[in-house]
Amino acid sequence: MKPHFVLFAALYAAFAAGPVFAQQTALRDAAAPRALLMGAAADSNEFGEPDRLQEPDYAATLGTQYSMLEPENAMKWATIHPEQNTYDFGPGDNLVAFAQAHGMKVRGHNLLWYSFNPAWLTTLAQTATPAQMAQVLEDHINTVVGHYKGKVFAWDVVNEAISDSATGTGTGSDIRDSIWYNQPGIGTTGDGFIEQAFRWAHAADPNALLFYNDYNIEQPGAKFNAVYNMVKDLLSRGTPINGVGIQMHIPMSGYPSSDGLAQVIQQFGALGLQVHITEMDVRLAVDSNGQASAADLQTQAQTYQRILTVCLQNPACTAFQTWGFTDKYSWIPGSYPGQGAALPFDANYQPKPAVAAMLDALENTPPSINTAGIVNAASYKGGAVSPGEIVTLFQVNYGPSALTVAQPQNGQFPDNIGGAQVFFGSTPAPLIYAEAGVVSAVAPFEIAGSQQVSVYYKYNSLQSATVTLPVAPSAPAIFAANSTGSGAGAILNQDNSLNSADNPVPADGQHVIQVFGTGGGMLATTPSDGSLAAPGLNDTTQDVTATIGGKDATVTYHGAAPGLISGLLQVNVQVPAGLAPGPQPLVITVGGVPSQDGITVAVE
Numbered sequence: 001m002k003p004h005f006v007l008f009a010a011l012y013a014a015f016a017a018g019p020v021f022a023q024q025t026a027l028r029d030a031a032a033p034r035a036l037l038m039g040a041a042a043d044s045n046e047f048g049e050p051d052r053l054q055e056p057d058y059a060a061t062l063g064t065q066y067s068m069l070e071p072e073n074a075m076k077w078a079t080i081h082p083e084q085n086t087y088d089f090g091p092g093d094n095l096v097a098f099a100q101a102h103g104m105k106v107r108g109h110n111l112l113w114y115s116f117n118p119a120w121l122t123t124l125a126q127t128a129t130p131a132q133m134a135q136v137l138e139d140h141i142n143t144v145v146g147h148y149k150g151k152v153f154a155w156d157v158v159n160e161a162i163s164d165s166a167t168g169t170g171t172g173s174d175i176r177d178s179i180w181y182n183q184p185g186i187g188t189t190g191d192g193f194i195e196q197a198f199r200w201a202h203a204a205d206p207n208a209l210l211f212y213n214d215y216n217i218e219q220p221g222a223k224f225n226a227v228y229n230m231v232k233d234l235l236s237r238g239t240p241i242n243g244v245g246i247q248m249h250i251p252m253s254g255y256p257s258s259d260g261l262a263q264v265i266q267q268f269g270a271l272g273l274q275v276h277i278t279e280m281d282v283r284l285a286v287d288s289n290g291q292a293s294a295a296d297l298q299t300q301a302q303t304y305q306r307i308l309t310v311c312l313q314n315p316a317c318t319a320f321q322t323w324g325f326t327d328k329y330s331w332i333p334g335s336y337p338g339q340g341a342a343l344p345f346d347a348n349y350q351p352k353p354a355v356a357a358m359l360d361a362l363e364n365t366p367p368s369i370n371t372a373g374i375v376n377a378a379s380y381k382g383g384a385v386s387p388g389e390i391v392t393l394f395q396v397n398y399g400p401s402a403l404t405v406a407q408p409q410n411g412q413f414p415d416n417i418g419g420a421q422v423f424f425g426s427t428p429a430p431l432i433y434a435e436a437g438v439v440s441a442v443a444p445f446e447i448a449g450s451q452q453v454s455v456y457y458k459y460n461s462l463q464s465a466t467v468t469l470p471v472a473p474s475a476p477a478i479f480a481a482n483s484t485g486s487g488a489g490a491i492l493n494q495d496n497s498l499n500s501a502d503n504p505v506p507a508d509g510q511h512v513i514q515v516f517g518t519g520g521g522m523l524a525t526t527p528s529d530g531s532l533a534a535p536g537l538n539d540t541t542q543d544v545t546a547t548i549g550g551k552d553a554t555v556t557y558h559g560a561a562p563g564l565i566s567g568l569l570q571v572n573v574q575v576p577a578g579l580a581p582g583p584q585p586l587v588i589t590v591g592g593v594p595s596q597d598g599i600t601v602a603v604e
C-alpha cells in the first residue's frame with residue numbers, strides 16, 4: 001500500500017468511527033464506582049405489540065447505559081396472569097434474558113396493586129370470601145416469585161397501597177380502597193393483606209429484597225408519615241421488608257425539596273431499610289411535536305442532577321431508576337396532556353442535557369461516610385475503635401468498581417488502593433481491600449491514648465465529611481471462619497489445621513488452639529502501621545483471658561500474629577478438659593472487654 005493510502009485509510013477509519021465530539025461515559029459506568037444501580041423501566045412485547053428489545057437503538061441504549069431494568073408492565077397481574085389458570089411469562093422472560101445478557105439486575109414490579117388487575121380477578125373479588133382471595137394471592141405470589149427466583153433480585157411486593165388522603169397513621173382508612181381490602185379484603189383487620197404478601201414473597205424467594213413502592217412520598221407530609229408508620233409497624237412484627245421505593249414522578253422544578261428528600265431517605269435508612277428511587281421522570285410542557293423548549297430541558301437536567309445528588313449523599317439510597325429512558329416511550333403524554341419529554345434520552349435515543357447532568361452528579365458528588373457504617377472487621381459491630389483494630393467501612397459510596405485486594409510490597413500494606421484512602425486524624429490508614437461501598441482499613445496505632453478520633457474517606461480528589469469515633473484501649477472480636485461475624489471461629493488446631501466440625505479439637509486439657517481476631521489494642525513493641533508482624537512474640541499490653549463452653553481456659557500467648565498484618569490478634573488457648581462434644585462458645589476478653597457472642601470452636 002502506498003503511504004498516502006495508509007493515511008487515507010486511517011482518516012477514513014477515524015471518520016467512520018462516529019461523530020467528532022467525544023463519546024460520553026455511559027451512566028452505568030459512572031454509577032458502578034458509586035455502588036449505585038442505575039436503572040430504567042422497560043417493556044418487551046406486552047399486549048401483542050412489537051418487541052421493543054428487537055429495536056436496535058432501544059436495545060443498545062438500555063443495554064449499555066443501565067445496570068438494572070424493571071419491567072414497566074410485564075410482571076403486573078393483568079399481563080402475567082391474564083386468566084385464572086393462565087400465566088404468561090413471555091414478556092417478563094424476554095426482559096430477564098436481556099438483562100442477563102447485558103450484566104443487568106432485574107427489579108420485579110409488582111405483586112399487589114389496586115390497579116391493572118385482570119378482569120377475572122376483579123370479578124372474582126365481588127363474591128369471593130377473604131379466605132378465597134388470600135388463596136388466590138398466595139398462589140400468584142408463589143408462582144410468579146417462584147418463576148423468577150434467583151433472577152429478580154428485588155420486588156415491589158406492594159404498590160401504592162396508601163390513600164392520597166391518608167392522615168399519616170398508616171392503618172385503617174389510610175389504606176387505599178382495593179379489591180384486596182374493602183371488597184372483601186384479606187385479613188380481617190387493618191393491613192393484613194400487605195403483611196401477608198411480604199411473607200409469601202419471602203417464602204417463595206428468601207434471597208430477594210422486598211420493597212414497598214409509592215408516589216408522593218418524596219418529602220415529609222401525611223402520605224410519607226403513613227408509609228413510614230406502616231413499614232415501621234411491619235418491621236416491628238418481623239415482616240420481611242428490605243426497602244421502600246420512592247417513585248419520583250415529578251414536575252420540572254420545585255418538588256421535592258432537597259432537604260425534604262434527604263430527610264425521608266434518612267428516616268427510612270434509620271429503620272434499616274434501603275431506598276430505591278424507582279420511577280423518576282420529570283415532565284415538561286411540550287409542543288404538538290412533543291418538543292420541549294431548550295430552557296426547560298436545562299431546568300429538567302438540573303432537577304435530575306439535584307435528585308441524584310441527594311441520593312448519592314444518603315447511603316441508604318442504593319438504586320436510581322427512571323420510568324423508561326427514551327421519550328419515544330413514556331406514560332406521561334398519555335396521562336398529562338400537553339406534557340412529555342420527561343426522560344433522559346430523546347425520542348431518537350440521543351442524550352438530553354439530563355444525561356450530562358446525571359454524569360456530573362455521579363462523578364463529582366463527594367463520597368458519603370456514616371459512623372454506623374464503621375465496624376469491627378471480625379464482628380461487624382460498631383462503637384469505639386482501638387489502636388490497630390481492623391475495621392470495615394460500609395457506605396463509603398465511591399471507590400474502585402471491582403473488589404481490589406492489597407498486595408503488600410516489601411512487607412508493607414498500602415494506604416491507597418485504586419484511589420481509595422481512609423484517614424484517622426491526619427494519618428492515612430493501611431488498607432486491606434477496597435470496593436465501591438466498602439473498604440477495610442487498620443486503625444493506626446497512633447490513636448492510642450486519645451479519647452476520640454476523626455475519620456474521613458477520600459476517593460481520588462473527593463473527600464467525605466468527617467465523623468468522630470470514640471477510641472477505646474481494646475475492642476476485641478474473633479473472626480468467623482466464613483467472615484459472617486458469627487459461627488465457627490477462624491481457629492487453627494495444634495497441628496495448624498483449620499478447626500471445624502469435621503476437624504474438632506480434643507478436649508483433654510492437652511491441646512492448644514490458635515484463635516484469630518482483632519481489637520486487642522496496644523502491643524509491647526508498637527508495630528509500624530501496615531507492617532507484617534515480625535517473627536517472634538509481641539504481647540498485647542492488656543490482660544487477656546478466655547472461656548470455652550463457659551469454662552475458664554488458660555491463655556498461653558496473646559499478641560501479634562507473626563508474618564500477618566499488624567493489628568491481627570492471635571490468642572493461643574488451652575482447651576479445658578471435660579467439654580461436651582460439638583460447637584462450644586468461645587470468648588476472649590482483652591482488658592476486661594469480651595469478644596462478640598456467637599463464635600464457636602468445634603470440640604471432639
Ligand code: 9MR
Nearest residue numbers: 072073076109116159247279323330331
Ligand atoms: O407506565 C405504566 C403504563 O405503561 C401502564 O399502562 C400503567 C398501568 O399498568 O402503569 C404505568 O406505570 C405505573 C407504575 O406501574 C406504578 N406507578 C405509576 C406508574 C405510572 O402510571
